[in-house]
Amino acid sequence: MNSNEIVIVINPGSTSTKIALYNRTELINELIVRHSQVDLDQFQKVTDQFEYRYQMVEDGLDEMLSKEDLHVVGIVGRGGIVKPLEGGTYRINNSFLEDAKTGKYGDHASNLGSMLANKLAKHFNLDESFTVDPVSAGNIWEKARISGVPGIERNRRGHPLNMKMTARKTAKQQNITFEEAKYVIAHLGGGISIASVDGGKIVDVNDALMGMGPFSPNRAGALPSRGVMDLCYSMPRNEVEALLSKNSGLKAYLGVDDLRDVFKLIDSGNEKAQLIYDAFVYQIAKEIGAYHVALKCKANGIIITGGIAYSERFISDLKTYVEKLTNFFVYPGENEMEALAEGAFRVIDGKEMALEY
Numbered sequence: 001m002n003s004n005e006i007v008i009v010i011n012p013g014s015t016s017t018k019i020a021l022y023n024r025t026e027l028i029n030e031l032i033v034r035h036s037q038v039d040l041d042q043f044q045k046v047t048d049q050f051e052y053r054y055q056m057v058e059d060g061l062d063e064m065l066s067k068e069d070l071h072v073v074g075i076v077g078r079g080g081i082v083k084p085l086e087g088g089t090y091r092i093n094n095s096f097l098e099d100a101k102t103g104k105y106g107d108h109a110s111n112l113g114s115m116l117a118n119k120l121a122k123h124f125n126l127d128e129s130f131t132v133d134p135v136s137a138g139n140i141w142e143k144a145r146i147s148g149v150p151g152i153e154r155n156r157r158g159h160p161l162n163m164k165m166t167a168r169k170t171a172k173q174q175n176i177t178f179e180e181a182k183y184v185i186a187h188l189g190g191g192i193s194i195a196s197v198d199g200g201k202i203v204d205v206n207d208a209l210m211g212m213g214p215f216s217p218n219r220a221g222a223l224p225s226r227g228v229m230d231l232c233y234s235m236p237r238n239e240v241e242a243l244l245s246k247n248s249g250l251k252a253y254l255g256v257d258d259l260r261d262v263f264k265l266i267d268s269g270n271e272k273a274q275l276i277y278d279a280f281v282y283q284i285a286k287e288i289g290a291y292h293v294a295l296k297c298k299a300n301g302i303i304i305t306g307g308i309a310y311s312e313r314f315i316s317d318l319k320t321y322v323e324k325l326t327n328f329f330v331y332p333g334e335n336e337m338e339a340l341a342e343g344a345f346r347v348i349d350g351k352e353m354a355l356e357y
């Protein structure tokens, strides 16, 4: 295989766009384009930022590629909130782009991933572009989709890219195949999703954006429905959505949404900060317990990943609840860029068929 052949990986986040160049075995180069809040505040919807981000990405890439003798064979972007779909590598088509652009299933920075990849493919004269395990991907058990109210399905917008990649690495470490392993995996970042993984697939997961799971640094998680009904009758829908998905959680209680700042408050004697932090750990631990039970308590391990996993203090507090359940693994940060590159190469090299949206 030619090591000059690369894929370009694009991952738009809430305040930055990550760009990376991968060949089949390693990362060649990466760039993080930061977007100032003042710049982003001009746009009403996240996908309105498309042209603004695209130009910065294209300029960054042209500069990166001018220094190296590389041949671009694929473009892959993080897939956003689209209709619920099975995990895998998808060819980006017009229906996918339409759902991402309009935000029909939710407005989130990752919706820009397919849009940026699609336009970059044209810039690099490629016929197609890809996305892997979009935010709404999962092979959710039928029984796990039932909510209790006909017509309301349990949502599943999580972090399948990082979860599956991290679970694969854990299986390798345990010397078992990913396909035979069972894991409970918790991605703890700005959004929190906790999942059961069985047979190489995410079979149940909470919605990381709204209405399910623990509260996160700035999201509300599961709420008593009476309180939500009161909110819905007191403010417009878009304001309720913004409150629950951007301005709740640690940020709403304490005015800070970085766990390191919460620790500073606690260490300065702030009792409220201690209580909210205790509730944060407690809710995450309870959710991990639920997803362990979903696997009939047969998980080969509990895996903790995402930015919050960098905190030894948090990990040691969480362990007091869950470490007796099964093996416990911590992989701080995320592997999304690598997962996107691998997923694209699997299709480019004919090891897997691209799925159609």
Ligand SMILES: Nc1ncnc2c1ncn2[C@@H]1O[C@H](COP(=O)(O)OP(=O)(O)O)[C@@H](O)[C@H]1O
Binding pocket: 013, 188, 189, 190, 191, 217, 257, 258, 259, 260, 306, 307, 308, 309, 310, 311, 312, 333, 334
């Ligand atoms: N060393 C650390 N100690 C405690 N918390 C951390 C540390 N590093 C990152 N975090 C937490 O991780 C969160 C961001 O996680 P990350 O996975 O990068 O999120 P996202 O990609 O969703 O923005 C921040 O809210 C912060 O609370």
Ligand SMILES: CCCC(=O)OP(=O)(O)O
Binding pocket: 013, 081, 108, 135, 157, 158, 159, 189, 190, 191, 192, 208, 209
């Ligand atoms: C929308 C679900 C995925 C998610 O929460 O992603 P971030 O943590 O990157 O916001």
